[in-house]
Amino acid sequence: MGTLTSLALVTLAVPFVLTAQTAGPASPIGAYNVVPELPGMGRPVDTAAVAARRRALLKRIGSGSVLIPAGHERNIEQDYVQDNDFRQDNTFYYFTELETQDAVLLMTARGPDSFETILFLPPRTPSQERWTGLRLGPDSVAVRLSGITKVLPLDSLEARVRAALQPVYSPRPRQSDAWANNLTPIVDSMRAVKDADEIMRLRRAVDISVAGHVAAMRAARPGMYEYELEAALEDGFRRNGADRLGYPSIVGSGPNTTTLHYDVNRRKTENGDLVVIDAAAEWGQYTADVTRTFPINGRFTPRQKAIYDLVLGAQQAAFDALRPGITMRELDGVARKYMRDHSGNLCGERTCDDREFFNHGLGHPIGMDVHDVGISRPLEPGMVVTLEPGIYIQGEKLGVRIEDDVLVTAKGGEWLSAGAPRTTDAIERVMSGR
Numbered sequence: 001m002g003t004l005t006s007l008a009l010v011t012l013a014v015p016f017v018l019t020a021q022t023a024g025p026a027s028p029i030g031a032y033n034v035v036p037e038l039p040g041m042g043r044p045v046d047t048a049a050v051a052a053r054r055r056a057l058l059k060r061i062g063s064g065s066v067l068i069p070a071g072h073e074r075n076i077e078q079d080y081v082q083d084n085d086f087r088q089d090n091t092f093y094y095f096t097e098l099e100t101q102d103a104v105l106l107m108t109a110r111g112p113d114s115f116e117t118i119l120f121l122p123p124r125t126p127s128q129e130r131w132t133g134l135r136l137g138p139d140s141v142a143v144r145l146s147g148i149t150k151v152l153p154l155d156s157l158e159a160r161v162r163a164a165l166q167p168v169y170s171p172r173p174r175q176s177d178a179w180a181n182n183l184t185p186i187v188d189s190m191r192a193v194k195d196a197d198e199i200m201r202l203r204r205a206v207d208i209s210v211a212g213h214v215a216a217m218r219a220a221r222p223g224m225y226e227y228e229l230e231a232a233l234e235d236g237f238r239r240n241g242a243d244r245l246g247y248p249s250i251v252g253s254g255p256n257t258t259t260l261h262y263d264v265n266r267r268k269t270e271n272g273d274l275v276v277i278d279a280a281a282e283w284g285q286y287t288a289d290v291t292r293t294f295p296i297n298g299r300f301t302p303r304q305k306a307i308y309d310l311v312l313g314a315q316q317a318a319f320d321a322l323r324p325g326i327t328m329r330e331l332d333g334v335a336r337k338y339m340r341d342h343s344g345n346l347c348g349e350r351t352c353d354d355r356e357f358f359n360h361g362l363g364h365p366i367g368m369d370v371h372d373v374g375i376s377r378p379l380e381p382g383m384v385v386t387l388e389p390g391i392y393i394q395g396e397k398l399g400v401r402i403e404d405d406v407l408v409t410a411k412g413g414e415w416l417s418a419g420a421p422r423t424t425d426a427i428e429r430v431m432s433g434r
C-alpha cells in the first residue's frame with residue numbers, strides 16, 4: 001500500500017520538473033544570489049545559523065579554545081591540478097559560511113555562557129585584487145557579512161593563539177602540534193544532523209541534480225558517446241546554478257554499467273544498452289548523490305525491466321522501513337531481504353542480494369561530503385541519506401542502480417530526488433518526450 005502511494009507521488013512529480021527543465025536557461029532553479037559588495041565572494045551568510053553552530057560547539061567544549069583555518073587556493077602550476085577552483089574547508093565553512101581563503105577562526109569558551117569568536121582575515125591587496133577580484137578584508141564589511149563582531153588582521157593571530165585558553169582544539173592537528181586536541185570528532189557529531197539552512201542547501205543541490213539527470217535522459221540516443229551524455233547532464237547542472245560537481249560524473253553504458261565507480265565516460269553506446277548515471281551537483285558547499293539507470297534507446301527490454309523493478313522494489317522496501325532509530329545497516333538488511341524474497345530465478349541459482357550481484361552498501365549520509373559523516377549512527381530527524389541498491393550481472397553486461405536522497409523526518413522519510421523519473425514507465429515517458 002505504501003509502495004503504491006509513493007510511486008503515484010513520484011509519477012505526479014515528473015511533469016513539474018520537466019516544465020522547469022525545458023524552459024531553458026532563462027529559468028534557473030532559484031536565484032544566483034551573491035553578495036553585491038563582493039561579486040567574487042559567494043553568497044549571503046545565514047548569520048543566525050552559523051552563530052547557533054558556533055554556540056553549540058562552544059557549549060560542548062565547555063572551557064577552552066577552538067582554532068579553525070580556512071582553505072588555501074591551489075596553485076595551478078605547483079599543485080598540478082586541473083584548475084585552481086577554490087573550495088572552502090568544510091569545518092571553516094560550517095561555522096562561518098564564508099568562502100574567503102586564508103582566514104582563521106578563533107573561538108573561546110570560558111564557561112557555559114561566556115563565548116568569544118574572532119575572525120582573522122588577511123589584509124586586502126589592491127594590486128592582487130586586479131587579478132582575483134574583491135576580497136574580504138579585516139574591516140566593517142566583513143563584520144556585517146559574517147555576523148562576527150570581532151574581525152582582526154591575520155598578523156595579530158599569533159599573539160592571540162599564544163594567549164589562548166587551554167586546551168586548544170583544531171581540526172586535523174599534526175603530530176608536532178602537541179598543544180592541539182582533535183576537533184574533528186566533535187564537529188562530525190554535529191554535522192550528522194542537518195539544520196534548516198543545511199537542508200535548504202541540500203534540497204537545492206538535489207533539485208539541480210534532478211534537472212541534469214532529466215536533461216541527460218532526454219538527450220540519450222543510441223550511438224552517442226558516454227561523454228556526450230555527460231555533457232548534457234553537466235549542462236543541466238550548470239545551467240541550473242550548480243557551483244561544481246559533487247563528485248566526478250559516472251556515465252557507464254553496456255559493460256560499464258557493472259563498474260561501480262566508472263568515470264572514464266569514453267565508450268560509444270549501442271542500441272540495447274542500459275546506461276547508469278551516478279552524478280550530482282554541489283550547491284552552497286552541499287552535494288546531492290543521485291543515480292538513474294535507463295535504456296539508451298528509451299525502451300527497457302523485459303529482462304532489463306525485471307532486474308530494474310527488483311532494484312526499485314528493494315529501494316522502496318528500505319524507504320518504507322526508514323524511521324528515526326533505525327540504522328543504515330538495518331535498512332541494508334531490509335533491502336537485501338526484499339531482493340532475496342523476490343529474486344525468483346532472475347539471478348540464476350543464487351538470489352540477487354548475493355554479494356556477487358549487490359556488492360556495495362545500501363546507502364550513506366550526504367552533506368558537505370558526498371559520503372558524509374554519521375553512517376553508523378541510528379537515524380534521526382534532520383539526517384539526509386541515500387538509498388542506492390543495485391544489481392550488477394557482469395556476464396550479461398547488465399548493471400542497474402537506483403539512488404535517491406531521503407530526508408529523515410519524525411514519521412519516516414521524505415524523498416528529495418523524486419523529481420527524477422524513477423519507475424520504468426516514468427523513464428520511458430520522459431525519454432519519449434511525452
Ligand SMILES: [Mn+2]
Pocket residue numbers: 289386388403
Ligand atoms: Mn552514493
